[in-house]
Amino acid sequence: MKPAKPSSATMDEQTFVPPTMRALYYTPLPTIPNDPTAVSSQTSITFDTDFPVPKPSPAQYLIKVQTAAFSHDEVRLAGLLNPTQSMPQIPLHNVCGTVISTPSQDHWNAEGPKFKVDDVVFGLVSYSRDGAAADYVLAYEDELAFKPRNISAAEAATIPLPALTAWQAIFTYAGLDDNPDRNTSNGKRKHLRVLVTNAYNNEVGMQAIQLLRSKSLFPNQHRPWICVTCSSPEEEFALRQNHHVDETIVAPLPVDPSFDLATPFRSNRWDPVDIALDCADGLLFHQAHSPHVVKNHGAVLTAVDSTPAQTQQHTEKDDKGKRGLFSRFIAVEPDGHALGRIASLVEEQALRGRVESIVDLVNGADILDAGAAGANGARRGGMFVVRVN
Incomplete structure (x- = not known):
């Protein structure tokens, strides 16, 4: 990766990003036997330790995920929020993480990109792309805001959606x-x-x-x-x-x-x-x-x-x-400006998030597959946190 302007600290020196990462992703279940034309609408969740790290476009940030979060309502409605998402699909679009690389299109701007390497951010990644149940996720500037300084990464991930x-x-x-x-x-x-x-x-x-x-x-x-x-x-x-x-x-x-x-x-x-x-x-x-x-x-x-x-x-x-x-x-859309206003309210002690539970990424498939536990109860809208890095 190239640095920004020679005198800028926009990016660190040759940040090392491995070619593969850990990730959870949905895959279609097998089709009906003896019917090669049948397409299954059911999916299962897979944990992979050798998933390709995504490559940012000139307009994207690469974020090293600290925490990601979801509610069972969100999982249930994900198809409505983006019905055209193809497989495999990495879930969990609420994210808190550290900026690893910045948009190359901004490197020669006078001020560089808004978020710099090592900045801690949180946000809602568009449902049209893979989410944050992985070591790394891609995000655009208008999907992010600076993480409030007075809360943990776990709580921060529960707030965006x-x-x-x-x-x-x-x-x-x-x-x-x-x-x-x-x-x-x-x-x-x-x-x-x-x-x-x-x-x-x-x-x-x-x-x-x-x-x-x-x-x-x-x-x-x-x-x-x-x-x-x-x-x-x-x-x-x-x-x-x-x-x-x-x-x-x-x-x-x-x-x-x-x-x-x-x-x-x-x-x-x-x-x-x-x-x-x-x-x-x-x-x-x-x-x-x-x-x-x-x-x-x-x-x-x-x-x-x-x-x-x-x-x-x-x-x-x-x-x-x-x-x-x-x-x-309410078909929610990412909005970095509004999220910045929300972050200010968090720092003013006017707004907080709530963590239902925390599990490590390796155990994330179990809690996602257990969606039935929240399907009919009042707490299906509670936020579950997956700890990644």
């Missing part, structure tokens, strides 16, 4: 302005009301609450009203005590078929919300479309239900006709 999903739900899909000095034309910023389902047990929900309670984003005069659903009185207490939510509804998952989300709104005379962020799936997502729960022309957004991803947009109706609800699956 859920925090960006929550950020994009609030500021992209729901259309709010992320600058507290500016108000939206429809006044949502000043009197914002938000519902978050399965808030305590899903990292997207927890990140959303932390963003909504950040004084940098929502000063006291714009403090949102937050209502959450959770699974137990203990979770209810923690959400009120630690995150200062305004109202709580106990609705354990899986939700009882007789439960009606609109009932507590009616009985407590709560006004409908502007935004419902679904982190539960199924019944709660569909009930959030009630006129008692979300106001006309509000947003019902889901981080876990694939149906809106396939219908793209859907308008609910009541007896008076169209209500104009914007109902969508």
